[in-house]
Amino acid sequence: MQSRTPAPRAGRPRSAAADAAILAATRQALVELGWSKLTLSDVATRAGVAKTTLYRRWAGKNELVVDAVAELFDELELTDHGSLAADIEGVVLQFAAILARPEARSGLMAVLAESTRDDALRERIRESIVDRQKRLVLQGRARAQRRGELPAQADPAEAARTVDLIFDVVAGAVVHRTLVSAEPVDPDWVRGFTQVLLHGLSAAEAP
Amino acid sequence: MQSRTPAPRAGRPRSAAADAAILAATRQALVELGWSKLTLSDVATRAGVAKTTLYRRWAGKNELVVDAVAELFDELELTDHGSLAADIEGVVLQFAAILARPEARSGLMAVLAESTRDDALRERIRESIVDRQKRLVLQGRARAQRRGELPAQADPAEAARTVDLIFDVVAGAVVHRTLVSAEPVDPDWVRGFTQVLLHGLSAAEAP
DNA sequence: GGGCTTACGCTACGACTCGTAGCGTAATAC
DNA sequence: GTATTACGCTACGAGTCGTAGCGTAAGCCC
Numbered sequence A, B: 001m002q003s004r005t006p007a008p009r010a011g012r013p014r015s016a017a018a019d020a021a022i023l024a025a026t027r028q029a030l031v032e033l034g035w036s037k038l039t040l041s042d043v044a045t046r047a048g049v050a051k052t053t054l055y056r057r058w059a060g061k062n063e064l065v066v067d068a069v070a071e072l073f074d075e076l077e078l079t080d081h082g083s084l085a086a087d088i089e090g091v092v093l094q095f096a097a098i099l100a101r102p103e104a105r106s107g108l109m110a111v112l113a114e115s116t117r118d119d120a121l122r123e124r125i126r127e128s129i130v131d132r133q134k135r136l137v138l139q140g141r142a143r144a145q146r147r148g149e150l151p152a153q154a155d156p157a158e159a160a161r162t163v164d165l166i167f168d169v170v171a172g173a174v175v176h177r178t179l180v181s182a183e184p185v186d187p188d189w190v191r192g193f194t195q196v197l198l199h200g201l202s203a204a205e206a207p
Numbered sequence C: 001g002g003g004c005t006t007a008c009g010c011t012a013c014g015a016c017t018c019g020t021a022g023c024g025t026a027a028t029a030c
Numbered sequence D: 001g002t003a004t005t006a007c008g009c010t011a012c013g014a015g016t017c018g019t020a021g022c023g024t025a026a027g028c029c030c
Helices: A016-033 A040-047 A051-057 A061-075 A084-100 A102-115 A119-147 A156-180 A187-204 B016-033 B040-047 B051-057 B061-075 B084-099 B102-115 B119-147 B156-180 B187-204
Strands: none
Touching: A016 A040, A016 A051, A016 A061, A016 A102, A040 A051, A040 A061, A061 A084, A061 A102, A061 A119, A084 A102, A084 A119, A084 A156, A084 A187, A102 A119, A102 A156, A102 B102, A119 A156, A156 A187, A156 B156, A156 B187, A187 B156, A187 B187, B016 B040, B016 B051, B016 B061, B016 B102, B040 B051, B040 B061, B061 B084, B061 B102, B061 B119, B084 B102, B084 B119, B084 B156, B084 B187, B102 B119, B102 B156, B119 B156, B156 B187
16 A cells, blocks of 8 residues: 555565554454544554554554555445446445445544545545545446446546546445435435436436 | 523523634634644634633533534525526535535534444534434425425335435535545536436436 | 665653643622 | 622643654565
8 A cells, every 4th residue: 555666675574464464453443442542552552563663654543544444445346237227236235335334434534534634645545445436437337338228428528527426426425324324225225326316306206 | 502501590601702702713723723633722722711611511522513513504595496406506506615615624524433433423413414404405305396396205204215315315425526526516516416316317418 | 694774673752632620710690 | 798600720640642762673685
């Protein structure tokens, strides 16, 4: 995450095991303590490393939590269910399952809050979390266009705006349902949501 | 906010001016410092009150910020623009204008993050912020049904689910656009969003 | 093997924030 | 007046932060 060069040429290499232990310890601390009570000293103790090691690798709490939470989104993928509606329902359920985990809930919202005042942090979040999600929208859209379920848009700028819109609607609705309304994203809800997304409110209200 | 009884019977009453000064100072501190660097001592100094006065009125940082942010949403109202689409566009623009303010951005997300581990805080947020927004959905929906733009739903449980869904989609999309994508909610975006919400993706993509 | 370079563990430190206790004073109700 | 509550102020222990310094460990290259 924080180092792209696996072989910095000379000297003792950084322990990859320590990295994994630290990120796992961070998630565990998020579950048990939440964001505000999480301290780097505590994470270091849980991971079995010295506090100074943490500060050598991450600039602070924000960056550490971003990396720890980002790993949760690795498993996201868009499996082909045969139709656009089924594909959407599948990926929404995956996304919701991740957001349902307590380490994602408390950690993600907190770093997003911090990112409103820290552009570098926002960029880090975008690279390691947001763009990974948005890629799924692009995939699903292209797949649906191949199937003929969605019309192709000639203007690339217009298409980009549409993708952004879909992304904000899908991710926003799931996040809001999970973290603000604090209600479960169950198959029933996902079905209703997909119905609205594809066919609109007026059509969806009269099945 | 924290006291519903305006006349507690005896003794020196609490200064209403101090309340207003503290909440205003909190918002100012949110703008200048952000959530994580905001301290109650600093707020007390800005407001011209003693730190102990803050602790006598609020349990902590979370509750104070909730009240300070909640006041921002007082101005939300659903003006009648003649059609459901216009009504939605109007209220979404209002909502986005509030979220665009830095004191709302950093404060709201942070307390939401904290609320994932604090049920009392979540309830406080629901009462003073979320429910005030959801009321608009109920109003707009009833108005559209009177106009004949939306069908009436016989089953009240089904209707409640629909209102919850609309609320999560609208609020979620705007919040995600503003705070995660960090892109402006301009009239163009609102038009596209309303189009998708009312008529669905397949229809909206081919204007 | 020896030497170079970097990572690690450990300790200690000043600076800061937290939330509370205690006390004298100010403002209202009766 | 008197009772009662709110306020300002000071001081305090506890906890956290991020860093410096030092000795040791683990790899590369000759």
